[in-house]
Amino acid sequence: MRIGLNLLYLIPGIVGGTETYARGLLRGLRQIKPDHEFFLFVNRESDRLIADDDPDFSKVVCPVYAVNRKNRYHFEQIRLRRYVKQYKIDLLHSLAYTSPIFLSGPSIVSIPDLNFKAFGNSMPLSRRLMLRLIVRQAVIRSNKVITISNFSREEILGQYPVPAEKVVVTHLAADNNEVMETKSDDEPGDQNLPALTLPYAMAFSSSTANKNLSGLIRAFLEAKKKHHILQKLVLIGHQYPVENDIQGSYGYKDIIWTGYLERRNVLEILKRADFMIYPSFYEGFGLPVLEAMTVGVPVICSHAASIPEVAGDAGIYFDPFSIKDMALCIARVAKNQLLRRELREKGFKNLDRFSWQQTAAQTVAVYDEVLQNNSFRHSREGRNPVLLKNR
Known part of the structure; x- marks a missing residue:
């Protein structure tokens, strides 16, 4: 069967x-x-997402930015269905x-x-x-609706x-492949990386x-001053x-912003960290948690939303609404090398629960269920969906 993937939203980077x-x-x-043909409907910004002669996917570049x-919304609602047909x-x-x-179709x-x-509330009212x-x-x-965590499912x-x-x-x-492609610690560093x-x-x-960036900074400064x-x-x-x-607080000089970094350089900095802090109030998944674990970096994180499901x-875990609790957790991990080593090993084991191959297999199972139900519905109505499609 022919599966279309609507990627009109995708602006690389x-x-x-x-x-x-x-x-x-x-x-x-x-x-x-899987035993399906895949057609990727992309915008002009994403025309290099895959090669023109990709053996696994057919690319359809749509005339929209x-x-x-x-x-983009107008194209998706009005014109994309013509491409689908x-x-x-x-x-x-x-x-x-x-x-x-x-x-008209599934x-x-x-x-x-x-x-x-x-x-x-941070979005323009019209967009919201x-x-x-x-x-x-x-x-x-x-x-069907696909979502990326049980937390998001309950929200929906x-x-x-x-x-x-x-x-x-x-x-x-x-993405384990990205990690394998990063340099080892004894290789020369990238000249574009901050010192x-x-x-x-x-x-x-x-x-x-x-x-929760402000809360994170306040908690870090408290961990510096008190612990x-x-x-x-x-x-x-x-x-x-x-x-x-x-800005005038004790320890503020020890906060360093890197500016924008290429993906490869992000991983280079991440893998040298003693630990990563993930303080969000709300996440649908929390992919940086897994990325840190992939490079062997311990994680301290908020107990809100989907994050415990992932970590x-x-x-x-800390309460992201409590500066004191965040600071205590930061200090606890910062001062305990044995705990960091334990978290590192647990992180590697936790990764076994997640893979893109598993994501794809589960997604294809949803495709197959919808297509089978659609075929069954048409057969009960006395119609042949294949014949209908070719009229």
Whole structure:
């Protein structure tokens, strides 16, 4: 059967976790090689996502730029269904929140999380309202909804009037190939990497409210002042404004922002960290937790949302709303090398629960179920879906 993957949202290097999801799913599909033909509907920014002569996927470059959300939404809702018909797609899977509402054939939509509802106030009102409308219709009208954690599944079921069996979980995974491609510690460093003095802890810098950057900085400074930890804090990403009282605090000079880094360099810095801190209030999955474990870095993290589901027993948890609790956990791990070694080993074991091959296999099982149900429905109605499609 012909499966269409709607990747019109994907802007390489910009959309973050949903790009990782798409690339990981494609990698898993290559590994399991299901008995389906795959057509990737991409925008102009993503025309190099796969080669033109890729043996596993056919690429359809659509005349739209995703950077213009209004045009992309319009293309997806109005024009994409014509491409679906032209390429005789049996099932369309839209991988990021939205899908064509008035599609005539079977469809699946992936809803990684409901962050636009939980922390949507940072979005422009027009975009927030548009997402609320389109995502709701996508959830209701699609044959199945795929999400990436049991936490997100419960969120979706709590927000939309759909039966429980309609929402399916397929966990994400870390990319072990990326780790294997990074240099060993004794190889010469990348000249573009910032000069970092060991020891340090690391985290990701972000301006979005759910990432809890301000809380992390305050907790680190408290751990410095009250518990006298040796580690600096390396924040991967751009520097964002922080409150004035933070800038003058004891230990602030030990906070280092790297600025934007290429993916390879992110992993180089991550794997040299004593531990990673993941302080989010809200996540649909929490992929950096697995990425840290892949390179043998201990994780201390928030006990909120999906994060415990991902970290399992391999993380040290704190209350992200409590600066004191965060600081205590940071100090506990920073000062205990034996604990860090134990967390490292637990992290490696935790990774066994996740793989892109498993994600792909579970996704294909959803495809097969929807296609079988659609074929059964047509047969009961006295119609042959193959003949109908070729009219």
